[in-house]
Amino acid sequence: xxxxxxxxVGGRWRPGAxxxxxxxxxxxxxxxxxxxxxxxxxxxxxxxxxxxxxxPAGLLLRRRSPFVAGVLAPTRWLADLEWWRxxxxxxxxxxxxxxxxxxxxxxxxxxxSAELTASDPGLWLEVTHSVAVLPLAxxxxxxxxxxxxxGLGLSTAFLRMHETSASTxxxxxxxxxxxxxxxxxxxxxxxxxxxxxxxxxxxLLVLVTLPLLTRVCLAVQAGLGQALLSDxxxxxxxxxxxxxxxxxxxxxxxxxxNAEATALRRLERDIHDGPQQRLVRLAMDLGRAxxxxxxxxxxxxxxxxxxxxxxxxxxxxxRALSRGIAPPIxxxxxxxxxxxxxxxRSTVPADLDVDPLGGPEGAPEGGRLDPGAETAAYFVVAEAxxxxxxxxxxxxxxxxxxxxxxxxxxxxxxxGTGGAAFGKGHGLRGLDDRLRAAGGQLTISSPAGGxxxxxxxxxxx
Amino acid sequence: VPVTGAETAAGGRGPLRIVVADDSVLLREGLVxxxxxxxxxxxxxxxxxxxxxxxxxxxxxDVSVVxxxxxxxxxxxxxxxxxxxxxxxxxxxxxxxxxYVEASYAGDLLADGTGAVGYLLKDRVAKVEEFLDALSRVxxxxxxxxxxxxxxxxxSKRRDSPLAAxxxxxxxxxGLMAExxxxxxxxxxxxxTASAVEKHIGNVFAKLGLPPDDTQHRRVAAVLAYLRx
Numbered sequence: 001x002x003x004x005x006x007x008x009v010g011g012r013w014r015p016g017a018x019x020x021x022x023x024x025x026x027x028x029x030x031x032x033x034x035x036x037x038x039x040x041x042x043x044x045x046x047x048x049x050x051x052x053x054x055x056p057a058g059l060l061l062r063r064r065s066p067f068v069a070g071v072l073a074p075t076r077w078l079a080d081l082e083w084w085r086x087x088x089x090x091x092x093x094x095x096x097x098x099x100x101x102x103x104x105x106x107x108x109x110x111x112x113s114a115e116l117t118a119s120d121p122g123l124w125l126e127v128t129h130s131v132a133v134l135p136l137a138x139x140x141x142x143x144x145x146x147x148x149x150x151g152l153g154l155s156t157a158f159l160r161m162h163e164t165s166a167s168t169x170x171x172x173x174x175x176x177x178x179x180x181x182x183x184x185x186x187x188x189x190x191x192x193x194x195x196x197x198x199x200x201x202x203x204l205l206v207l208v209t210l211p212l213l214t215r216v217c218l219a220v221q222a223g224l225g226q227a228l229l230s231d232x233x234x235x236x237x238x239x240x241x242x243x244x245x246x247x248x249x250x251x252x253x254x255x256x257x258n259a260e261a262t263a264l265r266r267l268e269r270d271i272h273d274g275p276q277q278r279l280v281r282l283a284m285d286l287g288r289a290x291x292x293x294x295x296x297x298x299x300x301x302x303x304x305x306x307x308x309x310x311x312x313x314x315x316x317x318x319r320a321l322s323r324g325i326a327p328p329i330x331x332x333x334x335x336x337x338x339x340x341x342x343x344x345r346s347t348v349p350a351d352l353d354v355d356p357l358g359g360p361e362g363a364p365e366g367g368r369l370d371p372g373a374e375t376a377a378y379f380v381v382a383e384a385x386x387x388x389x390x391x392x393x394x395x396x397x398x399x400x401x402x403x404x405x406x407x408x409x410x411x412x413x414x415x416g417t418g419g420a421a422f423g424k425g426h427g428l429r430g431l432d433d434r435l436r437a438a439g440g441q442l443t444i445s446s447p448a449g450g451x452x453x454x455x456x457x458x459x460x461x
Numbered sequence: 462v463p464v465t466g467a468e469t470a471a472g473g474r475g476p477l478r479i480v481v482a483d484d485s486v487l488l489r490e491g492l493v494x495x496x497x498x499x500x501x502x503x504x505x506x507x508x509x510x511x512x513x514x515x516x517x518x519x520x521x522x523d524v525s526v527v528x529x530x531x532x533x534x535x536x537x538x539x540x541x542x543x544x545x546x547x548x549x550x551x552x553x554x555x556x557x558x559x560x561y562v563e564a565s566y567a568g569d570l571l572a573d574g575t576g577a578v579g580y581l582l583k584d585r586v587a588k589v590e591e592f593l594d595a596l597s598r599v600x601x602x603x604x605x606x607x608x609x610x611x612x613x614x615x616x617s618k619r620r621d622s623p624l625a626a627x628x629x630x631x632x633x634x635x636g637l638m639a640e641x642x643x644x645x646x647x648x649x650x651x652x653x654t655a656s657a658v659e660k661h662i663g664n665v666f667a668k669l670g671l672p673p674d675d676t677q678h679r680r681v682a683a684v685l686a687y688l689r690x
Contacts, residue, residue: 272530276560277485283587284491288498291589299498 029092030214034144037137044130047074079126129228140217154203256437262430278314353400373460376438377410380456384412392416411455418450481506482513483528510542524600529559576681579605605641639684
C-alpha cells in the first residue's frame with residue numbers, strides 16, 4: 001500500500017504517459033496486423049483455389065489422402081503464419097513490460113498434428129478459416145485504413161491550410177438521404193480557420209477512437225483465427241492416434257489368430273490327405289495280404305510289395321509335411337540356406353538374387369535373423385514357388401532376399417501368365433495373414449499376361 | 462423281409478453289390494481290390510458326394526461304403542450325402558468310413574431310426590475279416606458303430622440320462638449292441654448264455670422305455686438312446 005502511493009507520488013505524470021505510449025504502440029501494431037491481413041488472406045485463398053483445381057486429379061489416385069493433404073499444405077503454412085501474427089499482435093497489445101508476453105506464451109506453439117492427412121479435421125478447419133477470413137479482413141482493414149486516413153487527414157488539416165484566405169465560404173452542409181427527401185445539417189463554419197479548427201477537433205476525435213476500433217476489429221478477426229486454427233481437437237487426435245494403434249495391434253492379433261487357424265487346418269488337411277491316407281492304405285493292403293496269405297500266396301506277395309511302396313511314400317510325405325511345418329534347414333542354417341534349398345527343389349528353374357547381408361549359407365557372421373521373420377519370409381518364398389509351379393506356366397523365376405534398415409524383404413518373380421490374386425485356394429490369403437501377424441505386408445503384382453511378383457516385407461532386426 | 466443284424470451275422474454272406482465312394486484314388490482302389498478279392502461286386506466307385514448319390518440311386522446297391530470327407534466341400538460331404546440318399550431310398554445300407562470318428566456324426570446317421578448303417582474308422586479295414594463281416598451285417602440291416610465311438614459315449618454319460626438307470630453289465634451289453642454284435646456274439650464275448658443276453662436286452666429295452674415292437678427297430682432305438690446319452 002505504501003509502496004504504491006510512493007511510486008505514484010514519485011512520478012505523477014508517468015502512468016499517463018506510459019498508458020499513452022502503450023496505447024499508441026498497441027494501436028500501431030493492431031493496425032499493421034489488420035491492414036496486412038487482406039493481403040495474406042487473399043494469397044491464402046489463391047493458393048487454396050489452386051489446390052482445389054489440382055485436387056480432383058488426386059481422385060484418380062488410389063491413395064488419395066496424402067495427395068489431397070499435400071495439395072493443401074500451403075494452407076497449413078499460412079495458418080501457422082496467421083497464428084504467429086495473432087500471437088505477436090496480442091503480446092504487443094497486452095504490453096510486454098507488464099504481462100511479459102504472457103499472451104504469446106498462452107497462445108504458444110499452435111497445437112496441430114505433425115502428420116498432414118486429408119482426414120485431419122484440423123486441416124479442414126484451416127481451409128474454412130482461410131475462406132472465412134478474407135471478407136472479414138477486407139472489412140476490418142478498410143475500416144482501419146479509413147479511420148487512419150480521416151483521423152490523420154483531418155487532424156493535420158491546419159498544416160495544409162497555412163495560407164488562409166480571409167474570404168468567407170458557403171456554409172458547410174452535411175447531407176443525408178437522396179434527392180427526394182434528405183436531411184441537411186448546416187454546420188456553419190463559414191471561415192477557413194473555423195473549418196480548420198473543426199477539422200482538427202474532429203480528426204483528433206477520430207484518432208482517439210482509433211484504438212477502440214482496432215481493438216474491436218482485432219478481437220473479431222483474431223478470435224476467428226484462434227477459434228478455427230487453435231486445434232482444440234489435439235487431444236482428440238491423440239486419442240484417435242492411440243485408438244488407431246490399438247486397432248492395428250488388434251488387427252495384427254486377428255491376423256495372427258487367423259494365420260494360425262488356417263495353418264493348423266491346412267496341416268490337418270495335409271496329414272489327412274497325405275501320410276494318414278498312405279498308412280490307411282498300407283493297413284488295408286497288409287490286411288489283404290494276411291487274409292490271402294494261406295489261400296493265395298502269390299496275391300499276398302504282390303500286395304506286400306505294394307505295401308512296401310506305400311510305406312516309402314508315407315515316409316516321403318511325412319518328410320515333406322515336416323518341412324512344411326518347420327523346415328529343418330531353416331532352423332539349422334537360416335533363411336538363405338533354406339531359400340537356396342527351395343530354389344533347388346523348385347520344378348520351375350529358379351535364380352537366386354540374394355543379399356549376403358542376410359548371412360550367406362550357414363555363415364554365422366551376418367548373424368541369424370529373427371526366427372519369426374525368417375519363418376514368415378521362408379513361407380512367402382515357398383508358397384510363391386508352389387504357386388509358380390501350379391498356376392503360372394512360367395519358364396523361369398527369380399527368388400530375391402534383402403535385409404537392411406530393420407526390414408527383411410523377400411520376393412519371387414516369374415515370367416508366367418500372371419493373374420495371381422488373393423483368391424481362395426492360392427494360399428496367398430493365409431500368407432498375407434501370416435505376414436501381417438509378423439507386422440509385415442504381402443504385395444502381389446500380377447497383371448494378366450505376367451510377370452507376377454509376390455513380395456513380402458517385414459520388420460526384422 | 463427285414464433281416465435282423467443277429468440273423469445276418471449268424472448266417473453266411475453272399476456276394477454283395479457295392480458302391481464305393483472315396484475321393485482318394487489310393488484308398489478307393491485299395492477298397493475296391495479288397496472287396497473284389499472277397500468275391501463282391503463293386504458296381505460303382507466314385508469320388509464325391511453328388512456322384513455317390515447318383516450311383517446309389519441308379520444301382521440301388523446292397524451296401525455303399527462311403528468316406529466322410531469328400532469334395533466339393535471337403536467337410537462331411539459323405540455323411541450328408543449318405544443321410545440324403547437314405548431319405549430318398551429308405552433303408553439303403555450305408556457303411557461310413559472315416560479317418561476320425563465323432564459320436565455326433567454317428568447320431569446323425571442313426572437319427573432316422575431305420576438301421577442298416579455303419580460308422581467305422583478306416584483303420585478297421587485292415588482287419589479284413591472283421592471289416593467284411595461288419596459290411597455284410599450293415600447290408601443285412603444291422604447297426605455297426607466303431608468301438609471308439611462307443612467308448613467315447615461310455616466315457617461321457619450324463620447323469621440325468623435314462624442310461625444312468627442301467628447296470629454296468631447292461632451298459633456293456635448295450636455297447637456291444639451298438640458295435641453291431643449279434644446276441645450270439647455278445648453271449649460269446651461276455652461269456653454268458655444266449656438266454657442271459659436276451660434277458661439283459663429285455664431289461665435294457667424296458668429301462669429305456671422302448672415298446673415291445675420288432676427287435677431290429679428296438680435295437681436301433683436303444684443304440685440311438687445310447688448315442689443321445
